[in-house]
Amino acid sequence: MSKLLCIWLVLLPLITWQGHFEVPKVFWLLSGGIFILTYFIFNIKKLILTKKDKWYLLWLISLLASSYFGVDFKLSLLGGSYRHQGVIFFFCLWLVIKAIGFLSKENKEFLYKYMGIAVLIEAIFVIFGYKLGTLGEINAVAGFLAIGIFFVYKYLPKYLIVLPLIAMFINFSKSGFLALLPFVFSKKYAFPIIILVVLVFIIKPLNNLSIFENREVIWKHAINLIKERPILGYGAETNEIVFDKAFYESGFPLSNLIIDRAHNLFLDVTLWSGIVGLIFFIGFLIESFKNLEIDRRKLFLSFLIYSMFQPISVAHWILFIIIL
Numbered sequence: 001m002s003k004l005l006c007i008w009l010v011l012l013p014l015i016t017w018q019g020h021f022e023v024p025k026v027f028w029l030l031s032g033g034i035f036i037l038t039y040f041i042f043n044i045k046k047l048i049l050t051k052k053d054k055w056y057l058l059w060l061i062s063l064l065a066s067s068y069f070g071v072d073f074k075l076s077l078l079g080g081s082y083r084h085q086g087v088i089f090f091f092c093l094w095l096v097i098k099a100i101g102f103l104s105k106e107n108k109e110f111l112y113k114y115m116g117i118a119v120l121i122e123a124i125f126v127i128f129g130y131k132l133g134t135l136g137e138i139n140a141v142a143g144f145l146a147i148g149i150f151f152v153y154k155y156l157p158k159y160l161i162v163l164p165l166i167a168m169f170i171n172f173s174k175s176g177f178l179a180l181l182p183f184v185f186s187k188k189y190a191f192p193i194i195i196l197v198v199l200v201f202i203i204k205p206l207n208n209l210s211i212f213e214n215r216e217v218i219w220k221h222a223i224n225l226i227k228e229r230p231i232l233g234y235g236a237e238t239n240e241i242v243f244d245k246a247f248y249e250s251g252f253p254l255s256n257l258i259i260d261r262a263h264n265l266f267l268d269v270t271l272w273s274g275i276v277g278l279i280f281f282i283g284f285l286i287e288s289f290k291n292l293e294i295d296r297r298k299l300f301l302s303f304l305i306y307s308m309f310q311p312i313s314v315a316h317w318i319l320f321i322i323i324l
Helices: 002-014 022-042 051-068 073-078 087-101 105-127 138-155 158-171 174-178 187-203 215-228 239-249 265-290 294-307 314-321
Strands: none
Touching: 002 022, 002 087, 002 105, 002 314, 022 087, 022 314, 051 073, 051 087, 051 265, 073 087, 087 314, 105 138, 105 158, 138 158, 138 174, 138 294, 138 314, 158 174, 174 294, 215 239, 215 265, 239 265, 265 294, 294 314
């Protein structure tokens, strides 16, 4: 059963169906989550809650409460029209975190090694002309390669990291390259350099192609929306609704466009679950970070840096949670 869990997780980033990218992956995750939940129901005594779990579950409860009193409870439970990262999705992520915790050291090594192979497969797709890979968007692919390069370097022959690096240059995503920072600099100088670079990009956002893709505009709307409902927010996966309203009121209606993320995880979490939820979510991150080895902290920081500029796919979430 443990090997099946590992194979199920490794395959998730590569799942697509008839030109759809995110929905098949989420379906794959939720389907497996049903089996994990069933296992825990019949083995409830084995389910020991750590401090990290308690912070996460507090955030999940606040997310559920925000969703109930928010814009659209059903939408918040099931997820939005594209990412489907509703309350059920985030509960399933927690189940996966707990399931991985039951794996033996040998099975964890198996999982990490073959996740590195999945990253190499994604890189090969890009190198051979499939720039959208199995994620459907260039920045998403670059972020997956940047975060996942940890598994290639750590658990496979080190020279193979040239493949995801070549693929990243082909797609050339600035946010993807930012996510490489924790792996590039020495431990002594990593943190101040990362903070400096991130602050520079916050002051001058990455993308100014149009008002609808300009992070500065999106972040400004997000902050204004948070001010309107600061305590509990609007509920999970409601960005599509609230941003549509915000752009319309600003005189730039989205029309057929959809903005379903603030392009910043912390703004998204606050929009979904308010300041209360943000506190719990940050508590989860801090507690998780404290328990990680030095090498894994680099992957942790890589994910967080990427998440400050790009929407997070289920594939990125999986890379993140399997090392927690």
